[in-house]
Amino acid sequence: MNADPAILYASHLAELQRRAGAALARGGFDHLVIPSGTVHYQWFDDRDYPYAVNPQFKAWLPLLRHPGSWLAYTPGAKPKLVYMQPRDYWHVVPEAPSGEWVPHFDIVIVHTPEEALQHLPRDVARCAILGEPQGAPAGYAPNNPPAVVAYLEYHRAFKTxxxxxxxxxxxxxxxxxxxxxxxxxxxxxxxxxxxxxxxxxxxxxxxxxxxxxxxxxxxxxxxxxxxxxxxxxxxxxxxxxxxxxxxxxxxxxxxxxxxxxxxxxxxxxxxxxxxxxxxxxxxxxxxxxxxxxxxxxxxxxxxxxxxxxxxxxxxxxxxxxxxxxxxxxxxxxxxxxxxxxxxxxxxxxxxxxxxxxxxxxxxxxxxxxxxxxxxxxxxxxxxxxxxxxxxxxxxxxxxxxxxxxxxxxxxxxxxxxxxxxxxxxxxxxxxxxxxxxxxx
CATH class of the missing domain: 3.90.230.10 (Creatinase/methionine aminopeptidase superfamily)
Incomplete structure (x- = not known):
């Protein structure tokens, strides 16, 4: 097996695109949209729980600490990453995207959740949005279509x-x-x-x-x-x-x-x-x-x-x-x-x-x-x-x-x-x- 991460990743991404196309066809959707997830806070406190990235998101990208980001994929087009880089002097701001995966995506850097939504597919009804409903932005709440989720999760058992x-x-x-x-x-x-x-x-x-x-x-x-x-x-x-x-x-x-x-x-x-x-x-x-x-x-x-x-x-x-x-x-x-x-x-x-x-x-x-x-x-x-x-x-x-x-x-x-x-x-x-x- 060739252990070059760049070569392995390219093949992995191609397989994910194939699976996504099949899953969307089964569910009757045109676009796959996956939020990375958001930070959640404890009740009656201002402390946040440790952030856990959406597994559907990290299947595509080795990005584990990037809440507020989005992946969007339309079969036949290059996957898009909407990369959240907030203007924040309280916390460390994510650096510009880097790594062997970067050339495989159209990357848009945004600074606010509202700006991120401008770069997602316009026809939300044609989107399969996979994620948790908690903290979802208006208009892009995850619908987690059963046919799409079942197909993707079943095939996730087969590792690339x-x-x-x-x-x-x-x-x-x-x-x-x-x-x-x-x-x-x-x-x-x-x-x-x-x-x-x-x-x-x-x-x-x-x-x-x-x-x-x-x-x-x-x-x-x-x-x-x-x-x-x-x-x-x-x-x-x-x-x-x-x-x-x-x-x-x-x-x-x-x-x-x-x-x-x-x-x-x-x-x-x-x-x-x-x-x-x-x-x-x-x-x-x-x-x-x-x-x-x-x-x-x-x-x-x-x-x-x-x-x-x-x-x-x-x-x-x-x-x-x-x-x-x-x-x-x-x-x-x-x-x-x-x-x-x-x-x-x-x-x-x-x-x-x-x-x-x-x-x-x-x-x-x-x-x-x-x-x-x-x-x-x-x-x-x-x-x-x-x-x-x-x-x-x-x-x-x-x-x-x-x-x-x-x-x-x-x-x-x-x-x-x-x-x-x-x-x-x-x-x-x-x-x-x-x-x-x-x-x-």
């Missing part, structure tokens, strides 16, 4: 070579920061200080990361989205679970690793078993394979580990059939990833819309589509010791299926999750995360 390269670069940042976080944990740092070490190594502030870091020591690893960040280290550090990503040009990586404080103890052996199983799951990311089946296979694989480590007394098949495995592995095996960490259209039945249902008994799976070349997905199996889920088992008819003494022995470690970002290709899958760690 440019997008995969951007995700690879995000992964380089993320794996470097993961190495720094592990080192901080082993040096005895608190969760908060590990988080700071991560941000420093990534050279990204918390609001620039694609999601809030999960930095969990000991029992905190049993909270799936633990984000409290303890300020002092625990008296004894047993385990460390970190789920943290990084961004590059608007694209995300999503990486999770788990470590035992004692590299030679039984918890580390359990981590290693989950890691081996996870790599086998990653190898299932093949064109034509149903992601729902990958999730169900993950349950059987993890139930096998539970049996091998003496945590359950029944067969893996019985543990899955009776719901015992779901108490230890309560979330989905992964999701799509790209411009958004949880990429859109994970359930899309087709480019016309519709939804593919989750398997019965698995309400938290985020992706149900059949895999195809160009899709990028996460694979993130886990085993956890969550009181809220284990207590009903202990009191219920399946209590005898579990060796509770073994559960109690692992309980102080919280849980395990291993997560990689994997590209589906026409042949063997490409694991961006393992590649990143190999070069970190």
């Amino acid at each position: 070579p440019y997008e995969i390269e951007m995700m690879r670069r995000a992964t380089r940042v993320g794996t470097r920061a993961h190495r720094a976080a592990e080192a901080a944990f082993r040096a005895g740092a608190s969760e908060f200080d590990i988080h700071i070490a991560y941000c420093a190594a990534a050279r990204q502030d918390a609001c620039e990361l694609p999601y809030n870091n999960i930095i969990a020591i000991n029992r905190h690893g049993a909270v799936l989205h633990y984000m409290d960040l303890g300020r002092t280290p625990p008296p004894q550090a047993r385990s460390f679970l970190i789920d943290a990503g990084a961004s590059h040009a608007g694209y995300a990586c999503d990486i999770t690793r788990t470590y035992s404080a004692d590299r030679g103890d039984e918890f580390q052996a359990l981590v290693d078993a989950v890691d081996r199983a996870q790599q086998a799951m990653c190898d299932q990311v093949r064109a034509g394979f149903d992601y729902r089946q990958l999730h169900l296979d993950a349950h059987l694989s993890l139930a096998t580990i539970l049996r091998d480590f003496g945590l359950v007394r029944v067969s893996p098949e019985a543990a899955v059939a009776t719901g015992v495995s779901s108490a230890f592995f309560p979330h989905g095996v992964g999701h799509g990833i790209g411009l958004q960490v949880h990429e859109v259209a994970g359930f899309a039945a087709s480019e016309d819309g519709g939804a593919i249902a989750r398997p019965d008994g698995h309400p938290y799976l985020r992706l149900t589509r059949t895999l195809a070349s160009g899709m990028v997905v996460t694979i993130e199996p886990g085993l956890y010791f969550i009181d809220m889920l284990l207590e009903p088992l202990r009191a219920g008819p399946q209590a005898g299926s579990i060796d509770w003494k073994r559960v109690d022995a692992f309980h102080p470690f919280g849980g395990i999750r291993i997560e990689d970002d994997v590209v589906c290709t026409e042949a063997a899958p490409m694991n961006l995360t393992r590649e990143g760690f190999a070069n970190a």
Whole structure:
């Protein structure tokens, strides 16, 4: 693959124009108009929330901090960028547009929202306007036509070579920061200080990361989205679970690793078993394979580990059939990833819309589509010791299926999750995360 960003971007933009033309035809529109979004303020305060660019906008342009800008595309014409450069001495004003993407756009620099509207298509009724209604200017409120949105989001699952390269670069940042976080944990740092070490190594502030870091020591690893960040280290550090990503040009990586404080103890052996199983799951990311089946296979694989480590007394098949495995592995095996960490259209039945249902008994799976070349997905199996889920088992008819003494022995470690970002290709899958760690 040619990794020259300029060449990759030109091909990427051509594909976006092709998709936009098809989407507009389906919806019966002539123009695609996408606002970058606006700054929102907190109620009863003058503080603004961190600005988040419209994903539909950043699919076209690597502009992440430019509220008030617009993209307009009419098939057969050059895309237009209405670039907001406000006259503002309170904040840093965006510099003039620069980068390999600039020659591909007609660029108009404006200084006020009213001026921006003068450069958008005049016949608003013929525009598909994609964005949030909050803060929309009069006359150009987003209509988000379902036929247009469904088509664009369905096809967003298929990443262009440019997008995969951007995700690879995000992964380089993320794996470097993961190495720094592990080192901080082993040096005895608190969760908060590990988080700071991560941000420093990534050279990204918390609001620039694609999601809030999960930095969990000991029992905190049993909270799936633990984000409290303890300020002092625990008296004894047993385990460390970190789920943290990084961004590059608007694209995300999503990486999770788990470590035992004692590299030679039984918890580390359990981590290693989950890691081996996870790599086998990653190898299932093949064109034509149903992601729902990958999730169900993950349950059987993890139930096998539970049996091998003496945590359950029944067969893996019985543990899955009776719901015992779901108490230890309560979330989905992964999701799509790209411009958004949880990429859109994970359930899309087709480019016309519709939804593919989750398997019965698995309400938290985020992706149900059949895999195809160009899709990028996460694979993130886990085993956890969550009181809220284990207590009903202990009191219920399946209590005898579990060796509770073994559960109690692992309980102080919280849980395990291993997560990689994997590209589906026409042949063997490409694991961006393992590649990143190999070069970190």
